[in-house]
Amino acid sequence: xxxxxxxxxxxxxxxxxxxxxVFLMWGASRFWPAxxxxxxxxxxxxxxxxxxxxILPVMFILVGLFEVWVPRKSIERFLGRExxxxxxxxxxxxxxxxxxxxxxxxxxxVGLARKGCSPxxxxxxxxxxxxxxxxxxxxxxxxxGLPFSLARVLISLPAFILVGVLVDRLVPGWTxxxxx
Amino acid sequence: MIVLAVFTGAxxxxxxxxxxxxxxxxxxxxxxxxxxxxPALVLMVTAVGMILSALDPRFLEILFGGGGWMPFLAGxxxxxxxxxxxxxxxxxxxxxxxxxxxxxxLAAFVTSLLMVGMVTLPLESRFFGRKAALWRNxxxxxxxxxxxxxxxxxxx
Numbered sequence: 001x002x003x004x005x006x007x008x009x010x011x012x013x014x015x016x017x018x019x020x021x022v023f024l025m026w027g028a029s030r031f032w033p034a035x036x037x038x039x040x041x042x043x044x045x046x047x048x049x050x051x052x053x054x055i056l057p058v059m060f061i062l063v064g065l066f067e068v069w070v071p072r073k074s075i076e077r078f079l080g081r082e083x084x085x086x087x088x089x090x091x092x093x094x095x096x097x098x099x100x101x102x103x104x105x106x107x108x109x110v111g112l113a114r115k116g117c118s119p120x121x122x123x124x125x126x127x128x129x130x131x132x133x134x135x136x137x138x139x140x141x142x143x144x145g146l147p148f149s150l151a152r153v154l155i156s157l158p159a160f161i162l163v164g165v166l167v168d169r170l171v172p173g174w175t176x177x178x179x180x
Numbered sequence: 181m182i183v184l185a186v187f188t189g190a191x192x193x194x195x196x197x198x199x200x201x202x203x204x205x206x207x208x209x210x211x212x213x214x215x216x217x218x219p220a221l222v223l224m225v226t227a228v229g230m231i232l233s234a235l236d237p238r239f240l241e242i243l244f245g246g247g248g249w250m251p252f253l254a255g256x257x258x259x260x261x262x263x264x265x266x267x268x269x270x271x272x273x274x275x276x277x278x279x280x281x282x283x284x285x286l287a288a289f290v291t292s293l294l295m296v297g298m299v300t301l302p303l304e305s306r307f308f309g310r311k312a313a314l315w316r317n318x319x320x321x322x323x324x325x326x327x328x329x330x331x332x333x334x335x336x
Contacts, residue, residue: 068209139267167316179213
């Protein structure tokens with residue numbers, strides 16, 4: 001019992017300890033210029049925080065408003081179990097018009113699930129988001145060419161749908177956390 | 181992203197105008213979600229910071245060059261571990277290609293980068309539960325390998 005509790009405490013403290021370590025490494029590199037790893041780690045973390053500061057407030061506000069305003073029926077009808085495969089085009093449309101990194105889609109996916117989007121569709125949405133965002137495609141076409149991008153999109157499409165179906169099967173009775 | 185921010189601002193204003201109490205409840209829900217995931221976010225930031233500072237394009241070029249299966253597996257491995265925003269990753273991939281890295285390796289790197297996120301795993305577990313997060317990432321890794329192989333056959 002006791003060791004289990006200390007395990008939980010360790011897990012809870014780990015992120016803050018890791019954050020503190022990077023901050024200390026960054027601080028150390030100020031006085032010890034040869035330690036450039038610390039400087040780069042600090043700078044990359046800071047860049048990451050800035051990126052998240054631009055995305056996450058928007059996402060969490062949007063999900064909060066979604067939670068109180070959108071009626072459960074509408075999401076259930078288009079993305080619920082009864083919608084069947086007709087839900088897939090909607091999921092893809094929803095995912096492609098969004099921007100930003102995958103972790104920005106996590107709260108959105110949970111918001112959808114709380115409104116009756118079926119587990120399978122939640123995981124298909126995540127797959128679609130990770131592979132098909134339009135802003136991402138413009139970059140990809142620019143630097144790797146249209147054939148590369150087109151081949152990747154067309155081959156990934158059945159792949160992430162299959163992944164969604166399999167995750168749904170492998171984790172029966174999945175429900176989103178309630179964040180109470 | 182700017183479009184989304186403007187849209188959210190407009191939605192928030194409309195919501196406040198329509199029903200203050202409901203808006204308050206919604207914002208509180210969002211804030212609670214944020215606080216509950218904050219530790220996982222901090223962990224992700226530090227992991228990204230350390231991994232990004234350990235990777236540099238010259239190192240990747242050595243890792244991804246040459247023949248055989250090793251560069252392909254290296255592409256998958258780096259794509260799995262790293263979390264690089266598209267506006268950095270694609271220019272980097274373009275540079276690697278012009279320096280002779282093969283399509284199969286680039287495809288492995290790009291597909292696993294997009295579909296699999298090892299550094300976001302703690303965060304994903306927080307949102308979807310550990311079991312679902314592990315399965316989604318594990319299966320996505322296999323899917324990324326298959327997609328990359330198929331791409332290299334199609335693109336020759």
